Amino acid sequence: MRHSYFGKVKLIYIDPPYNTQSDAFIYRDDFSAKQSEVLAQLGYAKENIDYIKNIYGARTHSGWLSFMYPRLLLAKDLLRDDGVIFISIDDNEQAQLKLLCDEVFGQENFVADVLWQKKYAAANDHKTIAPLHDHILVYRKTDEWIRNLSIRTEAQDKQYRLADENGVFRPDNYLCNKSAEERPSLYYSITQPNTGEEIWPKRTAVWRYSQETHKKNVAEGLVYWGKDGIGRVPAFKRYKSRLKNGGSLVPTTWWTFEECGHNDEAQKETADLLAQKIFSTPKPIRLLQKIIRLGACKDDITLDFFAGSGTTAEAVMRLNAEDGGTRQFILVQIPQPIDPKKQKEAHHFVTHTLGKKEATIFEITAERIRRAGAKIETELATKAQAAAQQPAQLEGFAPDPASPVAPVDTGFRVFELVDDPDALILQKPLQQATQADVLALQAAITSPQPTQLPRVLYNLLLSESLPLTTPLRTVIDQHLYLAGDVALIVKALPLVELTDTLRTLHGQGITVTYLTVYAPWIEDDNFMLGIKTMAETLGFSDDKLRLRG
Ligand SMILES: C[S@@+](CC[C@H](N)C(=O)[O-])C[C@H]1O[C@@H](n2cnc3c(N)ncnc32)[C@H](O)[C@@H]1O
Known part of the structure; x- marks a missing residue:
């Protein structure tokens, strides 16, 4: 990883x-x-x-x-x-x-x-x-x-339960926790606009706003006097539309x-x-x-x-x-x-x-x-x-594109960490290798198992630093695969066929930047000898041809 x-x-x-x-x-x-x-x-x-x-x-x-x-x-x-x-x-x-x-x-x-x-x-x-x-x-x-x-959570949104012609709002406290002694300038009377009554705050909890700000609030229609407008306790109208960051928190x-x-x-x-x-x-x-x-x-x-x-x-x-x-x-x-x-x-x-x-x-x-x-x-x-x-709410209106009908990708792949049988043998220091190792290695090289192909391909993805979700395209079954712009060669094939295939891909506008060869499964020495020359002929520089495994 x-x-x-x-x-x-x-x-x-x-x-x-x-x-x-x-x-x-x-x-x-x-x-x-x-x-x-x-x-x-x-x-x-x-x-x-x-x-x-x-x-x-x-x-x-x-x-x-x-x-x-x-x-x-x-x-x-x-x-x-x-x-x-x-x-x-x-x-x-x-x-x-x-x-x-x-x-x-x-x-x-x-x-x-x-x-x-x-x-x-x-x-x-x-x-x-x-x-x-x-x-x-x-x-x-x-x-x-x-x-x-x-x-905003649903609970936070629920506080915005009132609405008028200017939008949805929640009533907020018009009083603060200071006393008239502490804040004499905030102890004044407010006129109830609908009943004409002069309303005074308590001496222990005066208005929250100065007289000047209160006048501004009245002018901007930000003072709420209850549902029927004749309440005796004013409240500040906190409109949802005025929330900072569009209401996000x-x-x-x-x-x-x-x-x-x-x-x-x-x-x-x-x-x-x-x-x-x-x-x-x-x-x-x-x-x-x-x-x-x-x-x-x-x-x-x-x-x-x-x-x-x-x-x-x-x-x-x-x-x-x-x-x-x-x-x-x-x-x-x-x-x-x-x-x-x-x-x-x-x-x-x-x-x-x-x-x-x-x-x-x-x-x-x-x-x-x-x-x-x-x-x-x-x-x-x-x-x-x-x-x-659901019938369309309003005639002529398209359904809401954000409605949750788009399919969701719930697929996933499972990978298990196992010792790579090919790599295990190859990684052993030569002086520790036994005859059994050599025979097993030979068996692995001469008989690549098709069931092992996914393991080999995904390991190649990892060694090429490609994510495990990279689509793998079969170009020649059991031999040549494409992952992004990397051609993965897992088994020897005639070099002429490989050259032609790479040229065809190029002709189709498919970019191949790297050639990666999985060495343990290449049983043909001539292929190994020839691929370097072939790569050069096709314009791949030395660093674009890689041997893995
Ligand atoms: C608290 S649980 C994680 C619960 C998870 N967040 C959930 O919502 O179900 C901790 C996890 O750590 C794993 N764990 C315990 N010992 C570990 C170790 N030595 N190495 C790796 N994972 C270990 C446990 O198998 C367990 O799945």
């Missing part, structure tokens, strides 16, 4: 194991060896991890931080310069994570520590102060990231459950879609929708590498269904085994309902995305049907 998605991801959301006794953080006692391996694989220096070990003494914090560190370094590499990362965490690791993120992303890129109200009531048996919130740490990659304004660090949902809502969402108690700590879809709306645009990529029940994918698909966006998601989930005793429902769901031999969390992630996609499509079809049956 690092090659293909380096600097391409706009938003990363992660909800890592919180390192509390209750969560299923695996590899708890096995950090050191694993982390050094991960760092080495990613090409990061081993010294990087010493930073963490030096400053954190506590065994568990240090272990968890060592686990997070390489993942955050990689996350930073994947982010675009105008990208942003949101990380869910609770009080157990919030402080440690904040310092780690300062180190990885830079203090100057800290955006906010959002408080999400995950519960609506305290646990009765809590011994001290019951926490009702989670933290969401937000870091941008650079100051190029621009946040989107929040859209500057996001804040306080995210209530009314707006973003809570733990129980998230449980219910997975229960409705999959089965009861399927996943211990999913996040609500509304929370993810808020994050994605705030941090990314309609055609951006969102990555979640602790996917769990796959909430992020559902949020992305739902947002696309709502506004016709073409957002994409990348989810990563390890095949973490599900404990048949501790997670009975989840285990039963995977082995019985889904009929899988091995019960892993990955199966739940994939099934959630499938079912959520199907549900969203059904919902859209129902809406479209209802819209079609």
Whole structure:
């Protein structure tokens, strides 16, 4: 992924194991060896991890931080310069994570520590102060990231319940909390325009506006005297049309459950879609929708590498269904085994309902995305049907183009990380290779399996730094494929045929800039010898011909 998605991801959301006794953080006692391996694989220096070990003494914090560190370094590499990362965490690791993120992303890129109200009531048996919130740490990659304004919630819009010839408005207080002694100039009488009565504020709460501003308010028709106009308490008319930023709101660090949902809502969402108690700590879809709306645009990529029940994918698909966006998601989930005793429902769901031999969390992630996609499509079809049956509101008016009838892409591809059988043998140092390795390599080279073709093609995409969504076009079945402007040659073919085909593509206006040859499957030495000359003849410079594998 690092090659293909380096600097391409706009938003990363992660909800890592919180390192509390209750969560299923695996590899708890096995950090050191694993982390050094991960760092080495990613090409990061081993010294990087010493930073963490030096400053954190506590065994568990240090272990968890060592686990997070390489993942955050990689996350930073994947982010675009105008990208942003949101990380869910609770009080157990919030402080440690904040310092780690300062180190990885830079203090100057800290955006906010959002408080999400995950519960609506305290646990009765809590011994001290019951926490009702989670933290969401937000870091941008650079100051190029621009946040989107929040859209108004239904509750906020509901306040605008009155209307007159100038539009929709909400009545706002005309009084303030100062006394006549504190603000003598705001203690004056106002004439009720319809009854002629002189109205005085209370001595303990005077008018909010000076006499001059009040006169201006009257002239502009901004004073409200109740439905029938004869009330005794004036109010200020706050018109929706006068709201700054067209009514959009500057996001804040306080995210209530009314707006973003809570733990129980998230449980219910997975229960409705999959089965009861399927996943211990999913996040609500509304929370993810808020994050994605705030941090990314309609055609951006969102990555979640602790996917769990796959909430992020559902949020992305739902947002696309709502506004016709073409957002994409990348989810990563390890095949973490599900404990048949501790997670009975989840285990039963995977082995019985889904009929899988091995019960892993990955199966739940994939099934959630499938079912959520199907549900969203059904919902859209129902809406479209209802819209079609609705008589046109006004004659001559076209149907609203923003109406949610556009199809939404709910498709996704599943990739599994496996050791590449061809690469495995080739990567062995020569002095360690056994005769069996040589024979296996020979077998692999002389008998490429058609079933292995997808693996080879997708690995080639990755080695060419192309996204996994790049369309693959078959030019000559089992031999030549096109991905963007890269020709992928997976099996030898007569060089004359290859030359002619490349010329034909050129004639059709199809650009081929690179020729990539998958070496392990080329059994013909003459092809290897000849392709360089052929490429030169066709005008490909040396660096445009690549051998992979
Ligand atoms: C809190 S859950 C994520 C929940 C998710 N946000 C949702 O809404 O369903 C944390 C995830 O981290 C994964 N995880 C636990 N230990 C891990 C490890 N050592 N490496 C990678 N992932 C791990 C778990 O499988 C789980 O899916």
